[in-house]
Amino acid sequence: MIMTSVIDALARHIDRARVVADGPELDAAAAVWNGAVSHRPALVVRCETTAEVRHAIRVARESGLPLSVRSGGHDWAGRAIRAGGLVIDLTRMRHVTVSGNVATVAGGATSADVAEAADRQGLAVATGTVGTVGMLGLSLGGGYGPYNGCFGLAADNLLAAEVVLADGRVVQADTELLWALRGGGGNFGVVTSADVALHPLAEVLAGSFIYPWEQAEQVLRGYGELLEGAPDALTSTIAVVAGPEGPTVVVSPTWSGPPPTEPLSSTGSPRSAHL
């Protein structure tokens, strides 16, 4: 009964067909990247505009429903879905426009949406490594990726944000709120749109080197020495990965810009090397 009145209240400003409250459609709307997340919300509201986000927040507050925000749905713990709550689903808000070296990104745009829009202008953006991750979900939490060395974290590239606050006000983030958004996660309001810095980048060299476990100490030491003096153009990750023949060490470097003419470092003998 309560839910009927909540749906009626939402439907005053949001198409009722975009309010999902039961059945298999709710299961589908609540599904996130981590299939082990099993908690279910009371309803999912597929918002298309800032005004609709604002209305959904107001209805949740007035009806006492807990609230969560869903963008790319890649949070491992499924925090985009609030058990028994109202989910503001931003996945229909994926618009990206580019003007000069700035992309204006709607709240539900994926990293790939932004990277592709930037690429069409010959520009690059600091994202993570997976295109389906939400651009703002990534940026609000920090956002490490292959361009960190030269462009910083995704959060460092967040220039401005339109935010709907818990009291329903729509604000352009001031200096203090923007500081909090850059790494503070989705705790300060719903970011419906943000400006993200783009960068010219003509060349990228990337790859991976897989070393057998017997060389782990040598490779880890060599990697540490390399990174101590590494130029900003080099961003690299290192991981110990389980394989059929036991653990391996995988080094994945990205070089942004014209490749170096001299070798930077040499260590071990990789089992496989791809550039």
Ligand SMILES: Cc1cc2nc3c(=O)[nH]c(=O)nc-3n(C[C@H](O)[C@H](O)[C@H](O)COP(=O)(O)OP(=O)(O)OC[C@H]3O[C@@H](n4cnc5c(N)ncnc54)[C@H](O)[C@@H]3O)c2cc1C
């Ligand atoms: C396969 C995979 C690969 C990944 N790779 C990387 C990587 O390379 N680098 C990296 O740094 N991280 C990576 N991550 C982690 C990922 O960046 C975070 O989990 C991120 O928060 C996911 O954002 P999302 O929008 O996709 O997820 P969601 O689950 O939709 O959102 C994550 C959190 O952010 C909040 N949120 C999202 N959008 C908004 C918004 N517009 N306004 C307010 N709050 C919002 C949500 O409420 C939720 O609490 C990866 C995760 C996965 C599953």
